[in-house]
Amino acid sequence: IVNTHPEITQVFSFVGGFGGSGVSSGMMFITLVPPSERKMDQEEFSSVLRRELNAVPGLRAVIQDTSQQGLTAQRGFPIEFSVRGADWGELVPLSQKLMDALVQSGTVVDLDSDYRVGMPELRVTPDRAVCADVGVSVDDVATTINALVGGIRVGKYSSGGRRLDVRVKLMAAQRSRPEDIARLRVRARNGELVPLSSLVVFEEHAALQAITRRDRERAISIYSNVAPGHSQGEVLRLIEELGDDLPVGNRVVLGGSSMAFRESMSSLFFAMGLGILIAYMILGSQFNSFKDPVTIITILPLSVAGAAFALLLAGQSLNIFSMIGLLLLMGIVKKNSIILVDYANAFKEKGFAAREAMEKAGPIRLRPILMTATATFMAALPPALGLGSGAEIRMPMAIAVIGGLLLSTLLSLIVIPAFYVVSDRLVGKKKKAEVPESPVSSGARA
Template identity: 40%
Template structure:
């Protein structure tokens, strides 16, 4: 299921799922072929008792004696748990319920936040800013960034990309390695944010350097038809977002308004002199905006448009535009020239610098960052609750896009994969045990593993994200192993004539060693990843921490709770058999 997930998360973990699947298949082949052969060929003199035993063997022999004493104590624990089934059952259920209550406090995010040693500063200058003004703002920003202790290099661009304009720019900031600087990336970003806010004439924002969308993680889309209504409610939403703790760099696509000269045609007078609005536009458009009349090709073969329009002095002066004449025909059919001022008037107004649309409807985009350790999911939930109190008029609504949308989509696909993995596990166990009831006792270890996952993520300060959820899916296949060893051997002993209680106690005593061995092997294998050693290792650490926490609690609870649940389900199966009238052969 992990390998064939849809969406962005499927692209992330396709190789991961395929690699794990084939590695397990090869491991199965080796355990059936190579391991038995090597065990028959490699003789251990210490185990056979020949010669003088070395120090390592004596230490292992002492360890085995201690482990056998632990196994004997565990035999008594199983006996006690089988005599107090209600107590054990309610203890396991209480642990699971406590994990469910603790889970909302974890927070959620798309990817783990960690010190990447890099970030990006985006800025927008005034709507009428030219290249020189933007360059000046860029130099001010670079001066602020270079004053930060820990910045290694910066790289700034203005108007980059297909949709970039000369009033927009970005600065890539590379920090020194974590060991070479005193402050964390989050502290440096907060310091830069405070200094950049004091630069006049720009709207700055700090985003992740390798962001897939190249924008802030929080993007709230307010949609509707009337631009004035959108502007009114966007201001309320912006004020509400800025008051939420941990939400910073709040901005709106309507923030920067620009002066606009509007030409309003008096249609009655225009018709009277034989003109239409389209004729006015077709005449003044090329004069003011320009018209491409030909192309020029240089010696390198690059082609450039040649645009003809009025000089800048004539374009910038409204009175000169009003004196322009329009060609019309009088009632007698003769051509006449009509001044623009006779059929239209100029009006100075304010308009948004940018108007966006989504699904053919106008929208205002309000964006923001998270800071202070606030999880993206918590910030989005707070914004959603605040937006619900505004009372938007009919026909207007809000939605999230960008990283918030990716997170919601990713969680949906991961939980679908999780449900599919559980179904596959049940079907395989039902086929192997030839029973639809026995696998239920084994699968009880799945919810018991959630106790450790939630507890470890909570105490390490991690969130529910792609990595921790992938670790949760891995647990689905790992934690059932312990219960399989226990239940399978107890069924073998019962088939040999032991009663159910004795079979469970003996199975627990015998299978304790392989259960502890495999669990410790997985825990110590994940430990370097969980400790987040090395730069960038924090990104993968939540996966290992989720696996370790789930293995610890699942193993501890499985060794006690699973035998109890197995007896309860066995009693239920016997009652069901008697009521349905099945014979013993069934």
């Protein structure tokens, strides 16, 4: 199936034993041809390959973007969380219930967990009351099963300087099924051979490969990718809602890339707020005014709106890379406002009113504003179009910059002049209200 796709240029695969996953699993590393040589992008190709592989009976395929690996200590999926509790018997059905709810929501794909069931095993539990009645001890039952199934050493054999143990046990065909074990007999104290099936209870169980723990708690970790058309934040909110309905003593803990996403988003919002504050302080010191920095920063919400609208049209989510684009955008769009306000202040110092000063500054500064916006737009256009390798990562950042730049450039020629004139009028009225009226002399009143 994999080799039939012309989009693939290299495949490296191995089967069994990787990361403790057992012999019934394998892994394939796939390298795609450059984006210019294929019709589908990486996300579209992953969807096609996922659908074809999961259509094979008995096969469950999970596709992961290798660029996400190494960002966290876990597997590197965009969605990673663990179900934790004290009772392992409760964790298994609870984790499966959460996975079923996520599948039904349609917000995730490639859902997987680290819970692995090993080979089936036969559990033999002695009935102590029956054993006591017939005169058979539990140790006799264990010794008999161990000797006939596992083997017991009865001697040694030396050959060519090598010493080998001689072990006696049943033939493989005599101990391969539960019915074979049930036909064994145990010698009682009176010398009678008692059927093992009358002394014990046989139960078949799937053996666990491992009982995993996170922060000293028993935990089952669940991983997935975000389905197309949905965002990582949307899936994380759904997981937290499902975790609130768990029984007492069990909880959902986000981890890996999910926690890194939350922490990064919080840090980015803090960086944006801090950047706006520092920009206001610097502009205030440069313009020697509290009013002009506010006029300049007014363009920032408009640029964010343009970036959000562009991401929506392009089908991109608000992720770490688009947030970086917003940070870049804030530093770019302020230049247009600074150019306009600074030149208008120069005309005001010559005696022009605020409106006249802005009417003179606008046409003169239109050309440098358009030149700056055009240069930035042309620089962001190639990654926005998905040109070059790794464009899937740079695309959200470039789209956010272009969308915010276009809208802010158009509106800065309208909003900034209007705000500049209105704020000047408000400050002027306030100054007039603070000037006290000159007292009239008593002689003049007479």
